[in-house]
Amino acid sequence: MDLLTEIVDRALPAARTPRLAAPGLATVLAVAAVAALWWPAWRVLRLVVTLVHELGHAVVGVAVGRRLRGFVLRADMSGHAVTVGRPTGPGVIATTWAGYPAPAVIGALLVWVAAKGWTAPVLTALLAGLVVALLFVRSALTGVVVLAALAGTGALWWWRDDVLQQHVLVGVGVVLLVGAWRHLATVLGRADATSDVGVLARLTWLPAAVWQASLVLALGLATWLVVAEVLAVLGGG
Template identity: 40%
Template sequence: MEPLDILDRALTPTGLPDSPQLLVGTALALALLLVVPGAVWRLTGIVVTIVHELGHGFAGLLTGRRAVAIRLSPDHSGLTTSHGRAASVPWTTFWGYPAPALIGAALVMSGLAGRGATALLVCAAVLAVSLVFMRGILAWLAVPLTAAVLLGLLGFAPDPWLTSAAVGLGVFLVCGAVRALANLTRLHARGRTHGSDAAILARATRVPGGVWLTLMWLLALACAAGSGWMLWRAVTG
């Protein structure tokens, strides 16, 4: 399919499948399959890390930070560096963990509103643009591969699949955000806090890391609850 055909398709509403129950069931099953099994999560969790680090990166750009550079590690850790005012550090640091949940909820909403194809194209475009910030082999491999999968869906998948893909990706990101936050919370419970986002926020603001963790959890759970409500409404009509 030609690029203009993909663009035209992405801008055309896709609508919901004839069976919303099947859509929701497929999205939930896909998310659980990608998040719960440890062997699968070792691979798919990289996607959540990409969104996490882009959350830092774009939050930094909004506050005027520059020279943004993002590195990814196979253990799902990442590092986003940038230069700018010290006052912008808390804002930039905070938005890593909430980013996957927020983007996930937006994908669920877009898919259920008939704009799943548009949402997938936007995600692919953001990933393509973000390549200028990526450093290291893993980032240079994972980001283009993720964008290519999204473009492949837009080019070859039937319309109902695009809606299912957008909703499924959204649920996956929300669930992945919750799992990542649970891992962070366990580290803090064991006292292994050095270098975590919450610890950096605590040092930068003198507000305890537990407060920042709580705020991150509230945002993630709000996104999860909102996504669940939208899926329930789709099923019950």
């Protein structure tokens, strides 16, 4: 079997979708909750949430026609992605808004596709995305985080175990969702002009509270999707 065949085999969805059983799901949820809420674990994992946040800015920026120059993560949970284009208009507004919802949206999608048996194609896409992201890393810490994410994703993809992939993606999805709420909580009710919400208020002249409400709504919808999927499994649906 040649390398191309090996790669294709690892990118195809499972021939038979593994059933996400209630006991396994409960264990995954418990581990994910500890990982997202226990400070020693969160201190490390928050960098992954920040990575997804910044890649959200980057991907949407490129999608609306802006040029990505690079992105940086910092140990204090902050970061920035630099895109170049028009300083005003819907493109820069969409790019700025995309950061906070990105971890929640990606987290919800991971849970959903895992339950449907599409973990292998999703892991393949994530690997490709992380390889591209490496080209735009602009600090040592950022490089370490991206390489660690690449190593973990690559190992899970190469030594394929459909059940393990399913449970890991559900766990990661829940961590990203909880992490998105933790990140958003740091800006709710604040008027920091340098935050994404502050920048959106300056770009549009809409009050920061309106943009905060839109972010809460986006995270709420992602949470609803995850809760609905979890309840369907726990209820035997």
